[in-house]
Amino acid sequence: MKNYLLFCLFIVSFSLFSQNPSVYANEINANELKEKLYTYASDEFQGRETGTEGQKIAVEYLKQKYQNLGIGAAKANGDYFQNVPMKLVKTPKVTISIGNQSFSYYDDFVAIASGETAIIEAEEFVFVGYGIKSTLYNDYKDLDVAGKIVVAIDGEPKDENGNYIVSGTNEISKWSNGRQSLSSKRNLAKELGAKAFILIDNAMFKRYSSYYKSIEKKGGESNLALDVDANSFYGFLVSSEMGSKLVQNNNGVYPQNIIIKFENVSEPISSENVVAMIPGQEKPEEYIILSAHLDHVGMHDGEIFNGADDDGSGTIALLEIAEAFQKAVKNGDGPKRSVVFLHVTAEEKGLLGSQYYTDFAPVVSLENTVANLNIDMIGRTDPKRKVGKRNYIYLIGSDKLSTELHELSEEVNNRYTNIELDYTYNDENDPNRFYYRSDHYNFAKNNIPIIFYFNGTHADYHKATDTPDKIEYDLLENRTRLVFFTAWELANRKERVKVDKAFQ
Numbered sequence: 001m002k003n004y005l006l007f008c009l010f011i012v013s014f015s016l017f018s019q020n021p022s023v024y025a026n027e028i029n030a031n032e033l034k035e036k037l038y039t040y041a042s043d044e045f046q047g048r049e050t051g052t053e054g055q056k057i058a059v060e061y062l063k064q065k066y067q068n069l070g071i072g073a074a075k076a077n078g079d080y081f082q083n084v085p086m087k088l089v090k091t092p093k094v095t096i097s098i099g100n101q102s103f104s105y106y107d108d109f110v111a112i113a114s115g116e117t118a119i120i121e122a123e124e125f126v127f128v129g130y131g132i133k134s135t136l137y138n139d140y141k142d143l144d145v146a147g148k149i150v151v152a153i154d155g156e157p158k159d160e161n162g163n164y165i166v167s168g169t170n171e172i173s174k175w176s177n178g179r180q181s182l183s184s185k186r187n188l189a190k191e192l193g194a195k196a197f198i199l200i201d202n203a204m205f206k207r208y209s210s211y212y213k214s215i216e217k218k219g220g221e222s223n224l225a226l227d228v229d230a231n232s233f234y235g236f237l238v239s240s241e242m243g244s245k246l247v248q249n250n251n252g253v254y255p256q257n258i259i260i261k262f263e264n265v266s267e268p269i270s271s272e273n274v275v276a277m278i279p280g281q282e283k284p285e286e287y288i289i290l291s292a293h294l295d296h297v298g299m300h301d302g303e304i305f306n307g308a309d310d311d312g313s314g315t316i317a318l319l320e321i322a323e324a325f326q327k328a329v330k331n332g333d334g335p336k337r338s339v340v341f342l343h344v345t346a347e348e349k350g351l352l353g354s355q356y357y358t359d360f361a362p363v364v365s366l367e368n369t370v371a372n373l374n375i376d377m378i379g380r381t382d383p384k385r386k387v388g389k390r391n392y393i394y395l396i397g398s399d400k401l402s403t404e405l406h407e408l409s410e411e412v413n414n415r416y417t418n419i420e421l422d423y424t425y426n427d428e429n430d431p432n433r434f435y436y437r438s439d440h441y442n443f444a445k446n447n448i449p450i451i452f453y454f455n456g457t458h459a460d461y462h463k464a465t466d467t468p469d470k471i472e473y474d475l476l477e478n479r480t481r482l483v484f485f486t487a488w489e490l491a492n493r494k495e496r497v498k499v500d501k502a503f504q
Contacts, residue, residue, distance in 0.1 A: 021488040022416065024333070025481045027324040030473035033480065036065075036316045037379075041308035041468045048307060049298025050224060050346040051086070051269040058294050059272050062343055065319050066276040069326050074277035074340050074363045082273040082363060084345055084356045087227040089114050091216065093263035096236070098245045098256060106216075108242045110208050111262075113186055113197065114225065115232025120196055120260040125149040127247055127254055130156050131185040131199070132175045133192075135504070137165045146193035149258060151246050152185055154201035171429040178204070180433045186235045196234040196260060200243030208237055224269060224349040228360050234262060273353045274343040275363050278325050280491070282336040287364045288490045289340045290483070291354065291439050292318050292375045293347030303464040308471055310461065313379030314453075315343060317480040324484050335491035340364060344439050347376070354439035358446055370496040371405060372450045373487055374440035378479045379471035382456025385422070390472070392420035393479050394454045396435050399426070400504075402449035404497040405490075409451060412489050417482045425454070447503050453483060 040061065046054030063080045066073075073080040092111050096103045103109060129139040131152025139152070156175040157165050166173040174180045182204060189197040238246075246256060274294065280286065292314030296307030306312070322341050328334060340363070344353030358366065381390050399406035413419055425434045435441065440450040455475075460466040490497065 021328075021485055024324040024328045024488075025416070025484050027327050028320040028477060028480050028484060030477040033316055033320055033476050034468070034471070034473045036319060037308060037312050037468045037471060040316055041306040041312040043304050043306070045306070047298035047305040048294065048296045050295045050349055050352075051088075051271045052298060054298065055271060055295055055345065059274050059343075059345075062274045062294065062315070062319070066322065066341070069323055071276045071278055071322055071326055071341070074275040080274050080276060082275050082357065082361065084271050084273055084353050085227040086224050086269040086271055086346065086352060087266040088269050089223050089225050090265040090267075091212070092265055095261045097259045098242075101245060103238075103242050106209050106213055109236045109238040110205065110212055111235065112182060112199070112208075112237050113190070113233050113235030114264055114266070115234045115262065117264045118232060118262050120149070120234065120258075120262065122149050122258050123256075125151050125198075125246070125254055125256060125258060127151050128189075129153065130175065131189065132156060132166065133188055134166050134175075136168070140188075140192060145189065147195050149196045149198065150189045150194040151198045151200065152189070153243070153247065154181070154199065154204065167429050169429060172431065173429065174433055174436065177431055177433055180436060182237070189235075190233045194233070196236070198236045198238055198246070200238055200240060200247065202240035202243075205237045205239050224346055224352060226352055226356055226360070227268060228356065234260065271345045271353070273345055273357060276322065276341045277364070278322070278329060278335060278339045280336050280338040281334045284338050285365070285368055286337040286496060287340050287369045288335075288337055288487055289342050289364075289369055289372045289443070290318055290321060290375070290487055291342040291344060291372060293345070293353065293439055294343040295345050295348055295353075297348055297462060305462070305464050306467050308466050308468040309377045309379045309455070309458070310466055311347070311376050312468070313377060313471060313476055314375035317375050317378060317476070317483065318343065320480055321484045321487065325487075335488070337370060337491045337496075338364070339487060339491055347439055351439055351442055354442040358442040366446055366448065369443070369448050371402075371490050372440055372443035372448055373453070373483055374438055374443075374450060375453045375483060376438040377457075378453050378455050379473075379476045380455050380458050381472060381475070383458055384456065388420050388422065391418075391475065391478060392422050393482065394425050394456055395421045395423055396426045396452040396454060397440060397444060398451045400435070400450070401444060401447060401499050401501050402497045403500050405449040405451065408489055408493075408497060409486055412485045413482060416485045417478055419478060419482055425456075445503055447499055449497055449499060451486065453479065455479075
């Protein structure tokens with residue numbers, strides 16, 4: 001009887017021990033993070049620019065790590081790689097005429113969205129004011145822009161008190177925040193079915209034109225784009241002089257003959273996402289997706305941009321979290337829901353890898369994706385922080401779609417890691433607009449609750465000096481454990497977190 005009682009006590013103790021996630025979080029340690037990052041952010045990987053030899057080295061490294069851990073591919077065919085079709089879009093050959101006057105590239109306009117080679121001719125266009133659509137203000141109300149040329153101006157409206165209508169304060173919104181305003185207005189016009197979009201913004205046009213001209217002298221302007229969109233869409237940023245030929249009144253449909261001759265110049269690029277998965281033990285059809293971007297900006301003028309923090313830190317964090325979960329699997333504590341480890345390509349080129357995953361070819365069901373935890377730069381401290389200790393992390397988006405996710409995140413941190421959760425950049429009016437600038441955004445726009453973990457920028461951001469010797473590995477360890485504990489709770493709680501807010 002005594003031996004039997006001891007055996008029962010052992011079984012109970014083992015069960016309690018094995019279900020304690022802290023046991024598995026101990027698999028995440030600074031030394032292993034450092035060892036992996038010194039490899040991943042080494043010169044051998046050549047800066048991991050999308051489509052280059054360095055990026056191919058990176059994806060093979062990640063594949064090998066998952067194979068060594070015994071974690072399989074998320075794809076049913078066993079392939080860890082998700083091919084992402086892209087094209088290198090070079091400077092197009094474009095002429096635009098309005099009435100009897102012709103305008104030229106660089107001097108009057110530049111392209112901001114490229115379709116297939118075509119001639120677009122219209123006897124009228126639709127002027128949409130600022131080109132904004134929000135809950136508080138809508139320039140597109142009662143306008144049908146499908147298949148038409150749309151023209152908008154820069155900026156956003158204010159009320160009689162001088163506050164911006166969209167934000168309700170004296171702070172600008174995304175609609176007049178530099179590149180974010182450009183992409184927001186362009187993408188909205190495309191979503192509403194416009195054939196072409198013209199934005200009149202003289203200051204931004206001059207910056208873009210000057211930049212593109214400098215690149216042209218070095219061999220030509222080029223950018224990456226997904227090679228999947230069959231519906232051609234054309235976008236242009238134009239000078240105020242050219243804009244004055246278009247907009248001479250206030251609003252409505254304008255009779256103005258416009259001819260756009262567009263010749264696309266592009267070539268295909270090969271790149272891959274890496275997707276691994278630990279299947280759930282009880283609810284394998286529900287998924288927690290952990291993501292980080294595997295790419296960086298490559299080599300320039302003989303220098304290698306290693307990208308240790310951006311986003312070597314997030315990439316290696318995913319590997320350590322995977323190792324911790326796999327230890328639980330081997331101990332009989334596999335997660336109830338499936339945990340997906342998604343390393344996306346071309347984040348630096350416009351979130352292209354994650355966009356392809358969510359918008360065109362999700363490996364697992366988006367409807368059954370419970371949450372996305374995205375890690376992009378968690379190995380350094382932000383020199384701009386004025387208060388607080390160094391053991392912090394910026395959290396962005398946790399409360400945007402799910403109150404439960406935010407509360408869960410806070411509870412997990414209080415229970416296990418005690419990191420200062422800084423919500424500075426979660427502010428709706430944050431001019432940096434970080435919520436829209438990393439891969440979680442493509443999940444959020446599909447109403448999937450997200451948390452974005454971020455340490456902020458620093459002097460080495462997008463410079464050759466972002467090297468592994470500057471990473472603060474004790475912070476990286478603690479932050480990685482926070483993501484693990486949060487993922488553990490999401491994967492094992494009885495009910496999936498509820499979406500109780502709409503994406504905006």
